[in-house]
Amino acid sequence: MKQLPLVYHKKILVLGLAKSGTAAAEILHELGAFVTVNDSKPFEQNENAQYLLSKGMTVICGSHPENLLDEGFSLIVKNPGIPYKNPVIAEAIKRGIPVWTEVELAYRISDAPMIGITGSNGKTTTTTLIFEMLEVGRKQPLIAGNIGTAASAVASKATEENTIVTELSSFQLMGTVELKPKVAVLMNLYEAHLDYHTDFKEYTDAKFNVTKKQDASDWFIYNGEQKNVTDYASKSKARKVPFYVSGKMKEGISADDLYVYWNGEKLFERSIIALRGKHNLENVLAATAAALIFDCSIENIKEVLSTFHGVKHRTQFVREWKNRKFYNDSKATNALATKSALEGFSEQVILIAGGVDRGHSFDELIPHLQNVKALIHYGETTKRLQEFGEKQSIPSVVSVNTLKEAIEEAVKISKEGDIVLLSPACASWDQYESFEIRGDEFIEQVLDLNE
Structure with missing residues (x-):
């Protein structure tokens, strides 16, 4: 785990616990920060808060006091589900206090490269496919993020030999600043979570954070057939790999009724893919591109695609x-x-x-x-x-x-x-x-x- 001088001996507020908040609080404490945690759940019913108190952290439970920010915090790490209209967050932004979600912390402390997968649909299946391909290819992957495991907890134990395959929601991405995955994947963009985001642009801008800080040493895999995605892709500085399900293309990864192609060259027969549906073909193409970038063999990729029947509850x-x-x-x-x-x-x-x-x-x-x-x-x-x-x-x-x-x-x-x-x-x-x-x-x- 990398050290983080900007939090050492600084007052940090962790707002909202659950898995991600608890993990972030522990890591910040280990990095030498003076951590205060605040959670709306009463202390008597809050096992996470009780545990963190036993570790020596300051714990405030049951409400979000109006004077909470008067402690002089240098940084807030918030639970992704807490909206930015929350009074504490709104006041922090007004005061110029940085607000992160814990995936930003995960990125900053990780010794391992990261693959970040986002989009309105298909994130979990694509994340799982990439993980399985890297696993079969003996690349020592770890899986994290919105799929159920706190990214910072995984990152704190990762080494340079690992790769962290991370599912990222708009809630998580909106709270990132320097996040720079080695490979970023944007599956698609549809109207979603407008009860959280102020409008569709705020939602899609948050998704774009997956590639916003990338440069020419990184890779961006994206849906080449959706205009609002390609509009964002044009702003990315990473090397670009579009995917297409409507036929053979000369660039990126594509598929017709018979074959999957890499830069216009046959890769494998489409008939080996066990997953059904156009949406799953998009997931397959994006995952295959990521696996190829990480030097997985075609045989490893085909082994996964011929046996993978889907993530639970998703076709x-x-x-x-x-x-x-x-x-x-x-x-x-x-x-x-x-x-x-x-x-x-x-x-x-x-x-x-x-x-x-x-x-x-x-x-x-x-x-x-x-x-x-x-x-x-x-x-x-x-x-x-x-x-x-x-x-x-x-x-x-x-x-x-x-x-x-x-x-x-x-x-x-x-x-x-x-x-x-x-x-x-x-x-x-x-x-x-x-x-x-x-x-x-x-x-x-x-x-x-x-x-």
Whole structure:
């Protein structure tokens, strides 16, 4: 771990704990900073705060006092989920106090090079693919960031022999200053998180931070078919690798129906890729480019691509039962994500959808319903999905009360060769605490089907 003179014997405030805040506080303390942690959760219920107090840090819990900044802090490291309109953060910015998220700290202390992956969709699958390719290629990768492991905790233990493969959200990237990954990846840009960001430009500007500080010694992999991405790419000073899924291109990495190409030369046959769907082809191309930059062999890359069936809850293949294939895409909490899943199947599909009614339109699904033989729906959106399915002339539109009933109905309707796809196009909160719990129930029910 690199030392960080700018924090040594300086007062640092860590705002918000959870995994990233706790890790950042520990590292800053180890680097010789005088650390104060502030978290809204009461001390008596706050195991992280209790632990940090036992380490000798100042702990303030239960609220964010108005006079908190009067302690003369040199730096604030905040939990990514805390918005910039938070009174403490807003006042800190007004006073000129730097505000980081812990991925900035991770970058500054890391002895290992970093691959940073961001975008509106596809981050987790691409991050996982890159990690798997580097792992098979014996490159000693570590995985971190928005995927579930605090980047600073991973960076504090990394050596020059490692590579940190880091999933980065706009929340994390907005709090970066000098972040400079060796390889940056920008998958796509769609409207998202506008309840956090003031507008779409602020959101996309935050995403651009993944490459903003890169130079000609670095690499930037990006979606060459999305204009708002290419507009940002034109500002990057890194060596550029665009990816294209619509056909063979002379530059970057591309694919047509038969092959994947590197700078216009055949790389491997597309048929070896186990993942389904155009969106996953984008993930595959971006990951392959990153792996090639880090000197992974084509054979290592092909080994991963031929065996990788997806990240859990993201068009995840669950099992084949009586010649029907079941896929868990519980992460699809909007129509755009469900559209991407449907694009991946040419077989007859029984679609299970429904959940929280946030008033979103389902019209994005319309061009992709040709092979949907049945729509089974449940939850708050059941009335709207019934009307939508009937209007689009889906052969069978069935309303049920629960996901368990939906699976039972799908089994009854299905025939050999069919796909049963859970891709809800809705959030889960009407019946489940999270999309993960919803997806886990689907997996459990499918695996329990009798042979």
